[in-house]
Amino acid sequence: MTVSTFFPDASPETTSVDGRVERSPTPAESWASIRDGVGNGAGDADTRTLIRIAKAGAGSYDTLARYIALFDTSSLPDNDTIDAVTFEGVVIDKSDTLTPAGQIALVTSTPASNTALVTGDYAQLGTVDQAADVTIASITADSATYNVWTLNATGRGNISNTGITKFGLRQIADADNVEPTGTSGDNYIRLANADEDLAGDKRPKLVVTHTSTFTPRVIVF
Amino acid sequence: MDFKITEVYISSGHLVVTAEHYNANGSLWFVEHYTWQGREGLKQKRATNALGQLLLDDGTVAPVAVRRGPLDELVAFLPPGRNWLRQPAPHLVDDSILGTIRSIHKQRLATGWPQGKVDTLRTFKPAPTDHAGVAVLLAKFRLLVGRTE
Numbered sequence: 001m002t003v004s005t006f007f008p009d010a011s012p013e014t015t016s017v018d019g020r021v022e023r024s025p026t027p028a029e030s031w032a033s034i035r036d037g038v039g040n041g042a043g044d045a046d047t048r049t050l051i052r053i054a055k056a057g058a059g060s061y062d063t064l065a066r067y068i069a070l071f072d073t074s075s076l077p078d079n080d081t082i083d084a085v086t087f088e089g090v091v092i093d094k095s096d097t098l099t100p101a102g103q104i105a106l107v108t109s110t111p112a113s114n115t116a117l118v119t120g121d122y123a124q125l126g127t128v129d130q131a132a133d134v135t136i137a138s139i140t141a142d143s144a145t146y147n148v149w150t151l152n153a154t155g156r157g158n159i160s161n162t163g164i165t166k167f168g169l170r171q172i173a174d175a176d177n178v179e180p181t182g183t184s185g186d187n188y189i190r191l192a193n194a195d196e197d198l199a200g201d202k203r204p205k206l207v208v209t210h211t212s213t214f215t216p217r218v219i220v221f
Numbered sequence: 222m223d224f225k226i227t228e229v230y231i232s233s234g235h236l237v238v239t240a241e242h243y244n245a246n247g248s249l250w251f252v253e254h255y256t257w258q259g260r261e262g263l264k265q266k267r268a269t270n271a272l273g274q275l276l277l278d279d280g281t282v283a284p285v286a287v288r289r290g291p292l293d294e295l296v297a298f299l300p301p302g303r304n305w306l307r308q309p310a311p312h313l314v315d316d317s318i319l320g321t322i323r324s325i326h327k328q329r330l331a332t333g334w335p336q337g338k339v340d341t342l343r344t345f346k347p348a349p350t351d352h353a354g355v356a357v358l359l360a361k362f363r364l365l366v367g368r369t370e
Binding site: 001005007 | 234235251253254255256257258261264266267269273275292296297298299312313314316317320321324325328338339340341342343344345346347348350351
């Protein structure tokens with residue numbers, strides 16, 4: 001076995017970006033409009049990113065924010081089996097006041113560029129879980145502890161050993177298109193980015209456990 | 222003792238840290254190779270002053286702007302033609318390495334792991350930046366050999 005760790009690039013990126021894509025309309029708008037509308041904000045040099053649904057009133061939303069993270073895993077040996085993968089991130093603070101309670105889903109992403117994020121990338125996150133969802137309630141938000149998403153078979157299958165592995169985080173209500181109930185609330189986690197400014201090294205990371213495929217050789221005398 | 226780092230070396234543009242993991246009774250559990258891309262030796266964190274404010278390449282504090290929203294955020298930005306001041310050492314620190322080894326130990330305790338499992342490190346496919354940065358990593362982390370937790 002070998003355990004290999006990968007990080008997105010900080011700005012300026014050379015192979016693999018991370019950062020936020022969001023829609024923050026004024027005035028607030030309906031669930032369908034904010035979830036399926038075009039993005040109006042993006043950033044790939046921030047120190048942290050909100051993954052967020054902010055509800056201003058009944059049926060009225062003023063922010064939906066998603067996170068995109070790319071990892072250059074092209075150096076992984078050819079033909080290695082991917083045995084286990086975790087996406088790990090440090091959270092600075094959180095809120096969980098919507099109904100139902102928030103969960104964060106790891107999904108795939110397909111930004112237009114590997115080295116920059118634009119508002120159009122707001123629509124470039126998938127909806128299929130690549131790992132078990134993590135409840136906001138269970139997330140440690142202390143600016144130090146890594147929170148772990150353990151990838152499922154689908155997620156492990158999306159690790160590229162020839163190019164860039166592309167994931168993202170979004171609220172499960174956003175991924176599943178299930179509008180929160182209640183009149184107002186704010187579900188978010190604030191995640192440290194590759195450009196983080198916390199003590200030590202708190203960058204998001206992808207930890208890949210892989211095994212070489214045994215190739216039997218027969219020697220005939 | 223959960224683990225001991227036995228080797229730190231370079232292989233195909235990657236920093237390799239080999240660790241022996243131990244059972245609770247002190248016997249050898251498994252040996253694992255941990256790798257980081259050599260390019261990490263070229264990545265330096267943005268520098269801040271004592272107040273935690275991001276600095277520009279001339280040592281002045283970066284300008285900030287308020288990003289409006291339900292949660293207003295103060296965000297530093299880079300003026301045109303300027304660069305960030307960077308810390309001299311790589312962003313990767315001792316705890317980046319120790320934390321990963323620690324985490325794998327805990328995960329495998331929770332999920333179970335075969336006794337004595339070991340594998341040969343295979344050849345990675347490094348980028349030129351991996352070759353360019355890996356010596357910096359080796360110089361910084363070779364002193365981890367013998368480290369135990």
